[in-house]
Amino acid sequence: MHTKDLARALRAFANIADFDRSQELHRLAVFLERGRNETIAARLKRTRSSARYPARLKESLAVIEDGLRAAGAIKPSIALAEIQRIFAGRPDATIDAFFEEISLPPLLPDASARRFKSANESVAKSICSDLAEASGNGQSFHVRLAELVSASSAGTATWTLVANQFIGNRRAYRDRAAAIRAIKLHFDAL
16 A cells, blocks of 8 residues: 555544544644655655654554454555554654654664674665665565675675665674575565
8 A cells, every 4th residue: 555545544534533533643644645655665664663652543543454454455454554563662642742753764773883894885775775666566676686686796784784774673684695585574574
């Protein structure tokens, strides 16, 4: 599901909710409509998880997800489950603080850490942007990843940076193949 499609759906659900819940759903729809129309997974890669979140908004999304799943609308319910991943931490934030926090770019791995000393940051950023562009289609993603693996002489440290940025973790990989395998597994799990 794409961001603008989910935003339209949230606005429709907001019409049957009470005032406070509808305002929160409208604000989430505005957040999703900002920027280009992309898949939910692609947007979440560029979104930081929150340390605090508004409990009522998460509850509303969970109820809508359950309703869609019960009605047999599996793909939209999966999109709502993906969105709920940004609701991390404690349920005590205001809606404004929540959107301010998730609008910040995701944290990148510390390139000054010892394991990244030999990493080429510009190559890692280039590979990540190529992978992000190809992430709309599963087959084209795997083809593009194979092209980047064969064309790039990047080592373990650079591919670790790529995997950390693409997956959103801070894990160290023992070799280049392990980092590439982790990227493939993460993409296939989305």
